Amino acid sequence: MDELQGSITLRDGRTAVVRPLEAGDSEPLTAFFLGLSERTKSRYGPHPFDRETAEKLCSSIDNSHTIRFVAALDAVSTQFIGYIILSREIWSGDRERYSFLGSFDDTACFAPVIGDAFQNQGIGYQMGSHVLACARKIGLKRVILMGGVMAENDIARRVYTKLGFRQLGEFITHQHGDVLNYDMMIEF
Numbered sequence: 001m002d003e004l005q006g007s008i009t010l011r012d013g014r015t016a017v018v019r020p021l022e023a024g025d026s027e028p029l030t031a032f033f034l035g036l037s038e039r040t041k042s043r044y045g046p047h048p049f050d051r052e053t054a055e056k057l058c059s060s061i062d063n064s065h066t067i068r069f070v071a072a073l074d075a076v077s078t079q080f081i082g083y084i085i086l087s088r089e090i091w092s093g094d095r096e097r098y099s100f101l102g103s104f105d106d107t108a109c110f111a112p113v114i115g116d117a118f119q120n121q122g123i124g125y126q127m128g129s130h131v132l133a134c135a136r137k138i139g140l141k142r143v144i145l146m147g148g149v150m151a152e153n154d155i156a157r158r159v160y161t162k163l164g165f166r167q168l169g170e171f172i173t174h175q176h177g178d179v180l181n182y183d184m185m186i187e188f
């Protein structure tokens with residue numbers, strides 16, 4: 001798994017290691033999940049953010065279909081500041097909207113979140129670049145956003161565009177009123 005490890009630099013000069021989640025990570029992952037604000041969770045919903053979920057994810061690691069990358073601050077390696085899912089398990093709604101692709105064999109979906117205190121400091125872009133480089137390295141041909149991105153999420157859309165994703169169709173979700181979302185995809 002060493003080939004999936006990288007390093008990023010915060011604006012204040014501190015560094016963080018980006019690596020796949022490991023079995024022993026349930027405490028820092030729980031702390032990271034519990035620390036996410038309601039605002040952040042309203043924009044990012046791949047699964048619940050509680051201890052039970054963190055423990056389940058750490059005890060069922062299978063990097064052959066889903067790699068969960070975490071960014072750990074070097075100085076306090078038990079503090080996670082970012083989490084990105086790269087998964088070959090494509091949600092059924094995404095499969096329907098991307099049915100024009102024909103096959104999802106070489107496709108993964110991508111879902112990033114950065115801890116609230118660390119957002120908008122260049123970490124999402126750096127961590128995302130590393131994860132996409134890994135996606136390429138393991139032979140994936142394209143990456144789509146898991147569940148799209150809300151139109152009003154300007155920071156996320158900016159980061160995805162900088163990473164090389166291009167905007168495709170749009171769709172409306174109705175869970176919290178009518179919300180406009182965009183699909184975005186990058187091809188290698």
Ligand SMILES: CC(C)(COP(=O)(O)OP(=O)(O)OC[C@H]1O[C@@H](n2cnc3c(N)ncnc32)[C@H](O)[C@@H]1OP(=O)(O)O)[C@@H](O)C(=O)NCCC(=O)NCCS
Nearest residue numbers: 043044113114119120121122123124125149154155156158
């Ligand atoms: C989306 C997210 C992962 C991005 O990571 P990040 O570390 O905050 O982003 P970065 O600091 O790398 O980059 C932010 C970019 O947005 C820009 N930006 C900030 N505010 C902006 C705004 N209101 N409008 C447009 N762009 C904005 C920044 O200037 C920066 O671009 P630049 O590097 O060209 O200057 C992170 O903010 C996050 O976790 N948000 C909550 C959860 C979420 O929305 N996840 C994605 C769901 S689809």
